[in-house]
Amino acid sequence: MDFVFNPKExxxxxxxxxxLRLAMMQKKNKSWEVRQTKKIDLHERESVxxxxxxxxxxxxxxxxxxxxxxxxxxVIALKKEREVFKALDFQAEPxxxxxxxNAILQGQITxxxxxxxxxxxxxxxxxxxxxHLSTLMxxxxxxxAISTTAEALVSFASLTCNGKSQEPxxxxxxxxxxxxxxxxxxxxxxxxxxxxxxxxxxxxxxKAVLSLLAMGVVPAPxxxxxxxxxxxxxSDEIQKTTGLSVFAPNSILKGVSEEQMHAFAVAIGLAxxxxxxxxxxxxxxEFCHPRPLRHIKKAIVTSIxxxxxxxxxxxxxxxxxxxxxxxxxxxxxxxxxQTSGLACSDELDLGAIERQVSAIxxxxxxxxLEFPIVPNIPSVSTLxxxxxxxxxxxxxxxxxxxxxxxxxxxxxxxxxxxxxxxYLVRVQLEFKTPSALAARTFKELISAPNPHVDTSRELEWSxxxxxxxxxxxxKDKTVYG
Numbered sequence: 001m002d003f004v005f006n007p008k009e010x011x012x013x014x015x016x017x018x019x020l021r022l023a024m025m026q027k028k029n030k031s032w033e034v035r036q037t038k039k040i041d042l043h044e045r046e047s048v049x050x051x052x053x054x055x056x057x058x059x060x061x062x063x064x065x066x067x068x069x070x071x072x073x074x075v076i077a078l079k080k081e082r083e084v085f086k087a088l089d090f091q092a093e094p095x096x097x098x099x100x101x102n103a104i105l106q107g108q109i110t111x112x113x114x115x116x117x118x119x120x121x122x123x124x125x126x127x128x129x130x131x132h133l134s135t136l137m138x139x140x141x142x143x144x145a146i147s148t149t150a151e152a153l154v155s156f157a158s159l160t161c162n163g164k165s166q167e168p169x170x171x172x173x174x175x176x177x178x179x180x181x182x183x184x185x186x187x188x189x190x191x192x193x194x195x196x197x198x199x200x201x202x203x204x205x206x207k208a209v210l211s212l213l214a215m216g217v218v219p220a221p222x223x224x225x226x227x228x229x230x231x232x233x234x235s236d237e238i239q240k241t242t243g244l245s246v247f248a249p250n251s252i253l254k255g256v257s258e259e260q261m262h263a264f265a266v267a268i269g270l271a272x273x274x275x276x277x278x279x280x281x282x283x284x285x286e287f288c289h290p291r292p293l294r295h296i297k298k299a300i301v302t303s304i305x306x307x308x309x310x311x312x313x314x315x316x317x318x319x320x321x322x323x324x325x326x327x328x329x330x331x332x333x334x335x336x337x338q339t340s341g342l343a344c345s346d347e348l349d350l351g352a353i354e355r356q357v358s359a360i361x362x363x364x365x366x367x368x369l370e371f372p373i374v375p376n377i378p379s380v381s382t383l384x385x386x387x388x389x390x391x392x393x394x395x396x397x398x399x400x401x402x403x404x405x406x407x408x409x410x411x412x413x414x415x416x417x418x419x420x421x422x423y424l425v426r427v428q429l430e431f432k433t434p435s436a437l438a439a440r441t442f443k444e445l446i447s448a449p450n451p452h453v454d455t456s457r458e459l460e461w462s463x464x465x466x467x468x469x470x471x472x473x474x475k476d477k478t479v480y481g
Contacts, residue, residue: 009035012152012270013062013143015135016177018042023267024058032159032272034255037264042139061270062136062143064282066180066194068128069148070096072121073110073190073215084109084117092121102126104282110188120189122148122280129282144289145274146282149173150192152269154184157225159272160249160261168221170212170244172205173265174228181208183215187276191215201234206241223247227265371414375423376477378452380408383427383474386452390445391438399435401442404467406430414480425474432467439468446472 014021024036072095078084088107093100106122129146136143153171161169168190171182179195193211195204213220224244226235231248239246252258253268261268273279283289333356378386384403391401407428414421433439443461446453453459453472460471 009058010271010274011058011060012267012272013060013136013141014149014152014264014266014270015042015062015132016065016175017135020139020141021264021267023264023271025268025271027275032253034253034261034264034268037256037260037267039263059145059274060141060143061145061147061274062132062141063147063149063152063266063270064124064128064132066149066178066192068124068132069150069192070121070123071148071150071189071192072123074119074121075116076119077116079112079115079117081109084119088119088121091119092123095121096123098125104129104284104287106280106282106284108188108278108280110185110190120191122151122189122282124282126287129287133287142289143283145279146287147270147273147280148189149180149266150182150189151273151280152266153180153182153227154187154189154269155273155276156227156265156269157184157249158187159253159268160251161225161247162251167223168217168219169223169225170209170221171225171227172209172238174201174226174230174234176229179204179228181205181212183212183217183221185217190217202237202241205238209242209244225249228262231262370416370481371419372478372480374478375410375413375425376479377423377425378474380406383408383452386450387442387445391442394441394445395435395438399433399438401431401433401438404430404432422480423476423478425476426471427474428469428471430467430469439463442468443470446470451475 010025012023012025019042020040022036022038022040023034026033026035072092074091074095076084076087076091078087085107088105089100092105096103103123103125108120108122109117110120111118132146133143153173157169157171166186168183168185171184173180173182178197179201181193181195182189183191191212193208195201195208209224222245224238224242224246226238226246226248235246235248249261253261256264256268384406405428407426409426409428410423411426412421412424414423431439431442433442447455447459449455452475454475457473458471460469462469
C-alpha cells in the first residue's frame with residue numbers, strides 16, 4: 001500500500017470464528033506503537049456494536065485462516081515486477097487443486113537472479129473469501145484488506161526480532177485453535193504448515209519443521225521463533241525435538257506488555273504488514289471494497305483546496321507581473337517617441353501605443369529607400385548549377401571538368417556613406433579537365449552573352465600544369481532607386 005494512502009491508524013483483526021482480537025497500531029518516526037488491544041466475543045452483541053462504531057472510520061485488516069490459504073513457491077522467467085504478476089495466473093494454474101477462475105491469487109517476489117524471479121504464491125478459493133467476509137459482516141465489521149496469518153506472523157517477527165528477522169527462520173505460533181509454522185526469509189513468506197487440534201503438539205511441530213527444512217532454502221534456517229501461549233513451557237521441548245535454536249521475540253513494542261504482544265501477535269502483524277511496498281490483499285475482483293476512497297476523502301478535499309489556492313496565487317502573481325511589464329513597455333515607448341521626434345502622449349495606454357506603432361510603420365513604409373540592402377546577384381549554388389547544366393549539353397561525359405576551388409567575393413557594395421556604389425561580385429575558379437576542348441567550351445560559355453556572367457567586364461583566363469584558372473564578374477540585377 002502506497003504511503004500516501006496510509007491512514008494515521010491501522011487496525012488488525014484476528015478472527016477465529018468465536019472471538020475477535022483487535023490491535024490498533026500507529027506508526028511514528030518509522031517505529032510502531034500499539035495504541036490499543038481488545039478481545040471481543042462475537043456472541044456479545046453490545047460489545048460488537050461498540051467496536052463497530054469505533055472501527056467505522058479506521059483502516060481495518062483481517063486475515064483468512066491458515067487452512068483456507070494455499071502457499072506455493074515457483075520460478076517465473078521474468079524480471080520486471082509488472083510482467084511477473086501479469087503471468088502469475090498462467091504459471092499458477094498447474095499448481096492449484098481448484099480452478100483459477102474460482103480463486104483469488106496474490107504473490108510476493110522473494111528473490112531475483114539473472115532474468116528470473118522466485119515468487120511465493122498465495123491462493124484462496126472465492127467461497128472461502130466470501131465466508132470470511134460474511135462472518136465479519138454479520139457483526140458489522142467490513143475489512144479494507146484481507147491478508148494471511150503467515151504474512152502477519154512474518155511482519156510481527158520483523159518488528160520484534162531484532163537482528164534475526166533478515167535471516168531464514170521458522171516462526172511457530174502457538175494458538176489455542178491452531179498452531180502454525182511459517183518459513184520466512186527477510187520479510188517474505190516462503191511456506192507454511194499447520195498443526196490440527198487432534199495432533200500431538202510436539203510431534204506436529206517436529207513434523208512441520210522437518211517438512212519446512214526439507215524445502216532446501218539456502219542458507220538453511222538455524223533459528224526458530226516461538227510466539228503465543230505456553231511458549232516458555234514448550235521452548236525446551238521444541239528445541240530438543242527440532243534441533244534448532246529456539247528464542248522468543250526480544251523486543252517489546254511500545255504501548256503493550258509482553259503477554260499482550262504474544263496474545264495479539266497476529267492482529268499486530270496484520271496492521272504492520274500494510275506498510276510494505278506490496279501487500280497481500282484478497283479483496284480483489286468481486287470482493288473489492290465498495291467504498292475504496294473513504295479513507296482519503298479529507299486528502300482529496302485538501303488537495304482540491306490547495307490546488308485552488310495555488311491557482312489564485314499564480315493568477316495574482318501573473319497580474320502583478322503583467323502590470324510591471326506594461327509599465328516598462330510604456331516607459332521604453334515614451335523614450336522611443338522622444339528620440340524619434342514624434343509627439344509624446346502625457347499618459348500612454350495600450351490603445352495609444354498601438355496607434356503610435358501604426359504611425360511609425362506607416363512612416364517607414366512611405367520613406368524613400370536610399371539604396372537596396374539586399375542584392376539581386378546569382379548565388380554560388382545558382383552559378384554552379386547553370387555551369388553544370390550547360391556543359392552537360394555541350395560536352396561528352398568523358399570530357400567533363402572538375403572544379404578544384406571557387407572563390408566568391410563581393411568586391412563592392414553601396415553603403416550610407418557610398419550610396420552610389422553598386423553590388424559587384426567576382427568569382428575565381430580553378431578546374432581540371434582531361435580535354436582541352438572541354439576547357440575551350442567552358443571559356444566560350446562564360447564569354448558569350450548569358451544570364452549570369454557580366455561579359456562587359458574583364459575576364460581572366462590562364463592554364464598551368466593541367467590546371468585552368470579563370471576570373472569573371474557576375475551580373476548585378478539589383479533594382480536601384
